[in-house]
Amino acid sequence: MLEWQLMQGSFSSTDMRHIWSESSTISAWIKVEQTLARTQSDAGLVPNEAVVALDGFGIGKLDQERLRQDMALVGRPIVGLVGQLREHVGEDLAKFVHFNSTTQDIMDTALAMQMKLGLATVLSDLDQLVFSLTGLIKEHPNTRMIGRTNGQHAIPMLLRTKFEVWLEELLRRREVITEAEKRGVFVQVGGPLGDLSNYSDGTGTEIKVRMAEALGLGVAEPHWQNARDGVADIVTALGALCATICKIAHNINLLSSSDIGEVCECHENGRGASSSMHHKRNQRASEFAEAVARLGRQRSEQIGELTLHQHERSGGVWVGEWLVVPEVFLLSSGALSWANRMxxxxxxxxxGMEQNLI
Structure with missing residues (x-):
């Protein structure tokens, strides 16, 4: 349903769908292969002719049906991609494509690139949410309302206090996300075991550092091939953000109920309409923000299981990342979109708030 034309806008943002689309993902793999060859050429390992030839390949030249068939056969997409890249550059230069590399190098580096773009989108949307809350605090400096504890009326409080609590929690979530990004957005250059053993001349570390600089990524030593804590930190941080959004949206929806009626989402003709009860104005933004945020938080909990690699690589958990990581980013973007609208x-x-104080 995340890919349905009818429903996809309800669960993710347009920008995030673009970042994690099939086309963008394959293009990222190609870019990593091209950057690897260029970096290796600078180190004298690959002829410049191979770099020029590779740079002439884009997703428009890819036989995607053939790539899908290779994926079904091999169980990894890079084998088929490399085959087409080697055909493109020609027999004489083919050996310099994917030189000293392995599938996980390419896919992990592309993943880091996509996570970096995705986090920039998340933080931008989160900043908009912070802006809206800050505006509400300024707009209602002295508005009183009844406080509620354990579902019961307690004592009067300022509305701004409720908003300030939400604001500070969101700011803490933002800080955690930015810290997680520093620990999880790395280039992956290591070869079959991640230890650069394919680079017998000792240039492996230089290649890794230059690749990181070229792609705007960090460097993890010795590698993160079977150390997925960085990815887990990012996904967990997004799940925690979703938890906060879920709580805020749930409370907004409660306050907008007919029995309380202290807030409401701006009404426009047809929004939140009921098919059978024409008098109703259902609060759709808070409803969807809560629902999508719940899904994002729940999905993020799976990432811990996917850190449990055996030995130097374990496909049984690594493959799971291919689904979980993009979905958490997508659902987080959807939750933020609805929360911003809300x-x-x-x-x-x-x-109404004054009336409920009586």
């Missing part, structure tokens, strides 16, 4: 359209009924 708060930017939020209307506070100060009279």
């Amino acid at each position: 708060l930017s359209d939020l209307r506070v009924d100060e009279g």
Whole structure:
């Protein structure tokens, strides 16, 4: 359903779908192969002719049906991709394509590139959410409402206090995400065992550092082929953000219920309409923000299981990342999109809040 034309906008943002699309992912693999060859050429390992030939290959020249068939046969997409790249550069230069590399080098580096782009989108959307909450705090400096504990009326409080608690929690989530990015967005250059043993002349470390610089990524030593804590930290941070969004959206929906009626989402003709009860104005933004955030948080919990590699590589857990990581990014973007719509359209009924104080 995440790919349905009808439904995809309900679960993810357009920008995030582009980052994790099949086309963007394959293009990232190609870019990693091209950057690897260019970096190796600078170190004198690959002739410049191979670099020029590889740079002339784009996704438009890829036989995607053949790639799908190779994937079904091999169980890894890079084998088929490399085969087509080698055909493109010609027999004399073919051996310099994917030189000293392995499938996980290419896919992990591309994953890091996509996570970096995805996190930039998340932080931008989160900043908009922070902006909206800050505006609500300024707009309602002295608005009073009844506080509620354990589902019961407690004592009066300021509405701004509720907003400030949410704001500070979101800012803490932002800090955790930025810290996780520093620990999880790395280039992967190591070869079959991750230890650069294919580079007998000792140039492996130089290649890794130059690749990282070229792609704007960090360097992990000795490698992260079977150390997935960085990926897990990023996914877990997104799951925690989803938990906060879920809580905020759930509370907004409660406050907008007919029995409380202290806030509501901005009404426009047809929004939140019921097919059978025409008097209703269902609060769709808070509803979807809560639902999608719940899914993002729940999906993120699977990443811990996927860190349990055996020995130097374990496909049984690595393959699971291919699904879980993109889905958490997609669902996080959807939750943020709905939350931004919810708060930017939020209307506070100060009279209703005063009435509930009586």
